[in-house]
Amino acid sequence: MHISQAAKTAAMSQVAIAYALTYVFGTVGVLIFLKNIAPAILRVNLREATKKYIEENHISNGDQGVKISANIRVRAFKLNKGCEFIGNTLTDFDKNNQGLIIEEVVRDGKMLVATTTTLQENDTILVVGHIKHFAELADKDPKMSELDANNFHLNLKKATVLLTKAYSYGALEQILSNGVLIDTAEHDGQKITDYTQLTVGDHVTIIGPANYLTNAIKTIGYEKVTGIKTDVSFMSIDIFLGILLGAIVITIHKIPLTLGGDGSALFAGLYFGWLQQKHPTTGIIPPSTRWLLKSLGLNLFIAVVGLQAGSGFVTALKEMGWLVFVIGVLVSILPHFLTLLFSRFVLKMNIVDNIGSLCGSGTITAALNAVNAETDSSVFALSYTPTYALGNIFLTVMAPLVVAILA
Template structure:
């Protein structure tokens, strides 16, 4: 019976893959306080268990396709923030992220050489100890490019998966405890009190500082009488000749006009939005209008994300806000801000207001970013294609072959295509829901296949690795964070909030960010986490294939 079940799974690997995903995602929901096992570890562990049934034969192209989708999407998402982080104002964060990566590389490579760690184990330790799951894929890509036998490649890839599983838990929990509890003690600081002082010093709040927003916005309805001077004029003419008020809708013969470029006619009803004081001035001028009950003419609100262009000025934005438009959120240099006076060309602002007025007004400050519900598959596919070509390039230095591999190439292509899409929002749209699916399913299907293929040799490999891999993983997890913490404190003169927040990003450990946020009841750490997280995703992902190449 058991033999028949195993044989069925081995001859139908797609069944095993989807069972691994289903059970792995369920296992990944397990959590204790701030530590959550996560889908990736859950899928890997389930894959290793199901892999005990025998040696699964799964075409390598399956892993490659899904990993390329995942890694391209990662690059696409962090690309704009990665490029923005190189601006001068974030120089300390850039230096810290680079220093963290260099220290991590030196510590890891030194330990690997001292203890004669094999290159497959090394790739897995980096992926697990530094909690960068993408390293599994880039390490495997580097192994595939090596001039060794297929059996040796398979064994090395199994070592990657097993070493990752052994080191990931401490890489998450150990670093979380270090950054939340031990790091503040080393710096002799109370984290909660230091966070409060940081917020007060930097005047961080949720107000729209510097921009005057009127709270006295009203919508009024008027009927044009035969002597009204606006008859024959357009909506644009009305808006330009009346400061502080604008037409939102025109009702003709009981129906809303769909084309607001038509001239106004006698007996048209206009719905006007504006400030009370501007309405008072408008009424004093006398325009042969009769007022109606505006409640009989419902108007709709809309939300638009606007890319600010060189036409933008704070005065133009203030004028729009004084027509009943409010700012929902804004991003400057890739990070959310509450001080809207910092907005400049190239930033994004999400506005909520009357549909027709907002559509007309945003042309004065920029243009709408296409929200998009459909994925530009052509844009994405061409990006991955170019990335794979880039990854195929091999540079030999002193007999050491260095290559990004297909995964590394797709990552850098994603960086560029993500940055390009931000500059031209109406092309290359990949909606958030699609990006989540590509990242989650892309990575975890790849990980599931890795687990299934490594499962049959798991027990033997575990015996060969022993406790040494776990101990090395602890050192690779903690030492880079400790040394970078001290470097940032005494050399870069960073305060504790920026120091810990950016370390969470440099080590790409979101669990630690969530932990310090919960500890201090504040999300201010995200300000320094965001730029270094973008950098960390790139630097750590590239580190794995470099270590593999140097250890061969």
């Protein structure tokens, strides 16, 4: 474009003014559109749709703490005269009553836990198992009186174990024969009940005596630790490598291509998240810390946007008029609106992938954080990531291309 330096300087000044006018709405307006208006247009409850999406795709959100399954109960019984279990060992009871395990025997005020212990009349047994198996036990009428299990101390532990090369089905069977129950098992990300399908890299959640589990887990893998302390070193390395990756710029035909700070940070986070999944004892970040970082980051981002653009907004509006602002609104919303409808009714995309990809294609990280906070889930990042990379590339390419066309 052959223009004078003065004209070029004036044009650059107008670009900055137009940017100040449109940036706030381009961020906050699109954020509101994707979080609130888009789901309303499609008549979808975003929170419920996200929950359904997670369940259908067997995605773990990783934010829930350890708790004993609602289906697993602890019950106490006194063996009355004529009870069919008198004379059996604890091992015999476990074998003859599927899904039920005697964790402790109380006899004359003493706790007995050896599997070779022989049951006697008036013994109190503490049984752990699934509620449906307790119902089957009651149908047998074994001449037992139920006591309040809260009056007895039972030190149970629930642990989710990542199976490693040490795992074998025989080792798992050995653990199960020593008073341990399987709560849930996941093979290739899907819950299973046939435990012979379990392989290295799968997860199994087991419940049993705390002291025994601590050593037994080592024979099949290691426990996924939630912890209460943040691994600051792990998180710092993640951030540093993300910034380093974002500093890389590849120039093709004088067009600079880069992931930018946001995109590179996201890619680094995805990689370190995958790494932490494979090595659960490394890089622990408690749910409370993750919530604080996400909430604080979103609020700070919105505040900085306002501080940067707010000071020049009124002046810019007087100088260039409302037309530039209206054009900015149309350019921000119209592509998202049309893509939303095209993705839903032509491509048949579900609302989660639809919203996530729109956040990415517009390179609006604040919108991603907002829908994550709205739904208490980070599943939108799955569709956000690839479109964010493409959005960064094409937006960078299109800017000089538009200038060249208009010239």
